[in-house]
Amino acid sequence: MAYLDAAVTAQERSARRGGAPVRAAVEASLSEFGGKVAHHEAHAVVYYEGDPARRLYELVKGSVMLYKLLPDGRRQVVEVLRPGDIFGLSDGAENDCTAETLTASEVREIDLRQVERSEELQRVLTKCLTNQMRVLHEHAVLLGRKSAVERVASFLMHLVPDRGGAGCIGPDEDADEDSYDLQLHMTRQEIADYLGLTIETVSRVVSDLKRRGVIRVDKADKIHLNKVCTLCQMTGMH
Amino acid sequence: MAYLDAAVTAQERSARRGGAPVRAAVEASLSEFGGKVAHHEAHAVVYYEGDPARRLYELVKGSVMLYKLLPDGRRQVVEVLRPGDIFGLSDGAENDCTAETLTASEVREIDLRQVERSEELQRVLTKCLTNQMRVLHEHAVLLGRKSAVERVASFLMHLVPDRGGAGCIGPDEDADEDSYDLQLHMTRQEIADYLGLTIETVSRVVSDLKRRGVIRVDKADKIHLNKVCTLCQMTGMH
DNA sequence: CGACCGGTTGAACTGCATCAAGCTGAGTGG
DNA sequence: CCACTCAGCTTGATGCAGTTCAACCGGTCG
Numbered sequence: 001m002a003y004l005d006a007a008v009t010a011q012e013r014s015a016r017r018g019g020a021p022v023r024a025a026v027e028a029s030l031s032e033f034g035g036k037v038a039h040h041e042a043h044a045v046v047y048y049e050g051d052p053a054r055r056l057y058e059l060v061k062g063s064v065m066l067y068k069l070l071p072d073g074r075r076q077v078v079e080v081l082r083p084g085d086i087f088g089l090s091d092g093a094e095n096d097c098t099a100e101t102l103t104a105s106e107v108r109e110i111d112l113r114q115v116e117r118s119e120e121l122q123r124v125l126t127k128c129l130t131n132q133m134r135v136l137h138e139h140a141v142l143l144g145r146k147s148a149v150e151r152v153a154s155f156l157m158h159l160v161p162d163r164g165g166a167g168c169i170g171p172d173e174d175a176d177e178d179s180y181d182l183q184l185h186m187t188r189q190e191i192a193d194y195l196g197l198t199i200e201t202v203s204r205v206v207s208d209l210k211r212r213g214v215i216r217v218d219k220a221d222k223i224h225l226n227k228v229c230t231l232c233q234m235t236g237m238h
Numbered sequence: 239m240a241y242l243d244a245a246v247t248a249q250e251r252s253a254r255r256g257g258a259p260v261r262a263a264v265e266a267s268l269s270e271f272g273g274k275v276a277h278h279e280a281h282a283v284v285y286y287e288g289d290p291a292r293r294l295y296e297l298v299k300g301s302v303m304l305y306k307l308l309p310d311g312r313r314q315v316v317e318v319l320r321p322g323d324i325f326g327l328s329d330g331a332e333n334d335c336t337a338e339t340l341t342a343s344e345v346r347e348i349d350l351r352q353v354e355r356s357e358e359l360q361r362v363l364t365k366c367l368t369n370q371m372r373v374l375h376e377h378a379v380l381l382g383r384k385s386a387v388e389r390v391a392s393f394l395m396h397l398v399p400d401r402g403g404a405g406c407i408g409p410d411e412d413a414d415e416d417s418y419d420l421q422l423h424m425t426r427q428e429i430a431d432y433l434g435l436t437i438e439t440v441s442r443v444v445s446d447l448k449r450r451g452v453i454r455v456d457k458a459d460k461i462h463l464n465k466v467c468t469l470c471q472m473t474g475m476h
Numbered sequence: 477c478g479a480c481c482g483g484t485t486g487a488a489c490t491g492c493a494t495c496a497a498g499c500t501g502a503g504t505g506g
Numbered sequence: 507c508c509a510c511t512c513a514g515c516t517t518g519a520t521g522c523a524g525t526t527c528a529a530c531c532g533g534t535c536g
Contacts, residue, residue, distance in 0.1 A: 068379050070474055076379040091369040096376075115364075122360040126353075129367040131329040136374040138334075141306050141314040143381035144434030148492065188515065196382030198493055203516055220515065236308055386524065426483065439524055441484055458483065 030058045030086075033121055035110040046088075046099040046107060053090035055109045059083050062105025063185060066097040067193065077194035078139075079132065080186075086128045089115075103185050138165070143196045146236050151195040152205040153234035156182065156215070160228060164235065178228035184221040268296045268324075271359055273348040284326075284337040284345060291328035293347045297321050300343025301423060304335040305431065315432035316377075317370065318424075324366045327353075341423050376403070381434045384474050389433040390443040391472035394420065394453070398466060402473065416466035422459040 037060060040046060046057065049068060059081050066079040066087060078097060081087060087099055115121055142151055157164030159182050184191070192199045206223075209215045214231050216224040225231055232238060275298060278284060284295065287306060297319050304317040304325060316335060319325060325337055353359055380389055395402030397420050422429070430437045444461075447453045452469050454462040463469055470476060 066375070068375060070379065070383060071476065072474070074383045074474075076382040078375045078378045089364075089368045089371070091365065091372055096372045116361075119357045119360065122357065122364055123354075125364050126327075126360055126367065127329065129364065129371065130327045133327070133367065133370065133374070134329055134334045136371070136378070137304070137306060137316045140316040140374065140377060140381060141308065143378060144314040144431075145308060145312045193382075199515080200494080200517085201492060204492095207516070236310070236312075238309065436525060437483080438485085438526080442524090445484070 030108060030110060030121065030124060033110055033114055033118060035108045035114075037106050037108045040101045040105050040107060042101055042103050042105075044101045046101065047095050049095055049098045051095050052093060053088065053095050054112065055088055056086060056112055056115055057088040057099070058108040058110065059085050059087070060106040060108050063102040064099055064105055064107070065102055065186075065190065065194070066099050068097050075193045076196065077190060079135070080194060084128075085132065086125060089125070089129070102190070148195075148197055148201050148205050149208075149234055150236035151197060152191075152202060152209070153231050154236070155191065155195060156223065156225065157228075157232055157235055159184070160225070163228065163232060178225075180225040180228055182223045182225065184223065186221065188220070268346060268348060268359065268362060271348055271352055271356060273346050273352075275344050275346045278339045278343050278345060280339055280341050280343075282339045284339065285333050287333055287336045289333050290331060291326065291333050292350065293326055294324060294350055294353055295326040295337070296346040296348065297323050297325070298344040298346050300345075301340040302337055302343055302345070303340055303424075303428065303432070304337050306335050313431045314434065315428060317374070318432060322366075323370065324363060327363070327367070340428070386433075386435055386439050386443050387446075387472055388474035389435060390429075390440060390447070391469050392474070393429065393433060394461065394463065395466075395470055395473055397422070398463070401466065401470060416463075418463040418466055420461045420463065422461065424459065426458070 035055075035058075038046075040062075046064065061083055063083075064081045064085075064087065065077050066081070067075055067077040069075050079085075079087070080102070088095065090096055110121075115125070142154055146154065154164060160180050163169075186194070188199045188202050192202045195202065206215070206217065209231075210217050214225070214227050214234075216226055218224060273293075273296075276284075278300075284302065299321055301321075302319045302323075302325065303315050304319070305313055305315040307313050317323075317325075318340070326333065328334055348359075353363065380392055384392065392402060398418050401407075424432070426437045426440050430440045433440065444453070444455065447469075448455050452463070452465050452472075454464055456462060
């Protein structure tokens with residue numbers, strides 16, 4: 001746990017590295033509500049925890065993570081967002097998380113007063129928040145009750161469309177000839193902070209999966225799943 | 239980790255014990271939208287994870303926890319709700335959690351079709367979900383990054399109005415003559431499953447706090463905080 | 477009174493963190 | 507084109523916080 005720069009005010013905090021999409025998008029887009037689309041490069045901070053919450057954001061393209069820091073520098077990535085997701089909503093006056101891009105991203109910014117007015121916007125919001133709640137619930141199980149191997153397996157499975165989530169069918173008993181190519185776009189540090197582990201543990205688990213032939217590591221952030229179903233069985237959910 | 243009865247269908251699962259409110263209520267009530275108010279006794283299941291999501295619920299009185307089970311019986315309590323909170327909203331066709339009362343409770347049930355129609359309801363919902371999101375973010379930090387002592391300290395501080403949460407002022411350097419009486423309404427098992435610990439660890443930490451004079455344990459679920467500020471400093475947040 | 481349930485306490489174990497090297501590949505400059 | 511550097515990653519050795527297993531305690535209920 002380094003981040004010794006962390007126990008200070010929002011703007012003084014330094015950025016971190018990483019970057020990759022995580023799950024399938026919610027249908028609706030908020031383009032109809034106007035708002036500027038801002039372009040951010042990778043590892044750019046959209047806003048800081050503790051900053052006044054001024055706008056609502058919709059991730060249009062790329063990927064963004066939300067994280068919180070403890071005063072001693074420990075970090076927890078609480079969400080990894082994908083296009084269609086909404087963030088920046090706060091029930092207080094301040095943002096409760098820092099939002100930082102993982103990859104170059106496009107973010108639509110919508111004035112909070114608009115939200116009060118538009119009925120349609122409220123409807124989309126409810127839908128989106130409900131979905132994020134489900135994801136957070138599942139993540140709480142991961143953080144509170146899963147082993148390191150189960151966390152990493154769950155993380156990887158979540159990157160496979162229609163697998164790993166609540167609606168996952170579970171492993172296909174017979175043939176495990178399913179394979180899948182992943183681009184993580186996150187550093188080991190970001191993955192570790194998302195999974196509540198250390199960088200070393202993540203690395204060790206990945207190496208172990210490799211050794212067992214479940215995955216192939218082409219580059220640190222480019223992983224091929226040799227046996228999707230075997231991996232699925234390692235998530236603790238089947 | 240017992241719960242061996244868990245790896246089965248929703249209705250077959252057995253109930254668990256416990257019960258206590260956790261934080262201050264959101265202003266709005268949904269009484270204006272009608273809906274029946276159901277009375278549940280303590281440790282009653284309102285709905286099961288996996289059941290078709292038919293209605294929206296508002297906790298009127300009492301306290302309710304939401305939890306998820308892994309097939310091998312490990313449990314994670316993902317939320318502890320207090321009056322004013324809304325639950326049962328699902329973005330799929332099924333509930334993603336089991337909802338169980340901690341104490342005798344009153345729960346208002348609202349038809350999901352109402353939600354589609356009412357603009358005002360949407361507004362209240364957005365507000366309520368945003369608040370729950372913030373709580374879930376904070377809980378992710380607890381589960382992913384805090385030590386056992388920090389978890390228990392955070393848990394207890396959350397039960398003190400205006401303390402423990404994001405808006406907590408932090409410990410008052412000087413006089414720590416603040417003291418406070420708590421009624422937990424949760425068993426050690428429920429607390430452990432909420433904090434991602436074992437029952438033994440919770441017990442040991444509580445005993446330790448007692449030994450150090452930070453708290454006084456009148457009954458297992460009736461705890462007096464002798465030094466609120468000392469406890470506050472043990473949450474890892476100051 | 478005995479059984480049972482929730483809680484506490486102790487002893488031993490272990491999974492993950494911590495500490496410490498070494499490795500790899502991209503960028504830089506001579 | 508090669509030496510150097512530096513960041514991100516991997517690997518090994520060791521330590522410890524929290525789990526596991528087990529015994530016991532106190533209150534309650536039949």
